[in-house]
Amino acid sequence: MPTLQTFHGRIVDLRRYTNVHLYYGRRPFGQTDRYELWIKPPSGVERKFTVNTRTMPARRGHAVSLIVTACKVPQVLGLANWTTADGVNYARTEAPPLLRVYDFPVLAVTFLMMAIIWGDPGMVLFVPGAVTYGLIASAGRAAIRSRRGRHVDRAIDAEAARLGRRGEMSS
Numbered sequence: 001m002p003t004l005q006t007f008h009g010r011i012v013d014l015r016r017y018t019n020v021h022l023y024y025g026r027r028p029f030g031q032t033d034r035y036e037l038w039i040k041p042p043s044g045v046e047r048k049f050t051v052n053t054r055t056m057p058a059r060r061g062h063a064v065s066l067i068v069t070a071c072k073v074p075q076v077l078g079l080a081n082w083t084t085a086d087g088v089n090y091a092r093t094e095a096p097p098l099l100r101v102y103d104f105p106v107l108a109v110t111f112l113m114m115a116i117i118w119g120d121p122g123m124v125l126f127v128p129g130a131v132t133y134g135l136i137a138s139a140g141r142a143a144i145r146s147r148r149g150r151h152v153d154r155a156i157d158a159e160a161a162r163l164g165r166r167g168e169m170s171s
Helices: 103-118 120-163
Strands: 004-018 033-040 047-051 063-069 076-081 086-089
Touching (some): 047 076, 063 120, 086 120, 103 120
Antiparallel strands (some): 004 033, 004 063, 033 047
């Protein structure tokens, strides 16, 4: 799991963008709303963060702390709003699906390989193998998501203690 960092400051600008879908009646696989936040720390330069979510408990002018991954392009995993004593753990609220699109081509290739190598028994054995793969992949991803959510909760609590705002916000 990547290391988590906090970024504290005041929201200078907040914009919401909603994607328009060209296909009527089809729901997209991913999030359709995103927020672009420009945050200025007490001493420093403004920074832009993008959050793909429908939940934003902050407005322009609010003092916030963001919990982000320590990557080249940081991913926002949590937001603590100290002005309204509200917050959100995006690792829990905006969870990705347990089965992903690339799982289906993997299963198709596996089916073909089992059919080529073992023939008819391979095709029969594919069904329980595919179910087992789906269960293991889903359980593993759920465990990783739960662990990441706990890490973000601890990071929000640590930021509250660092800023001396213990008890103002429940995570």
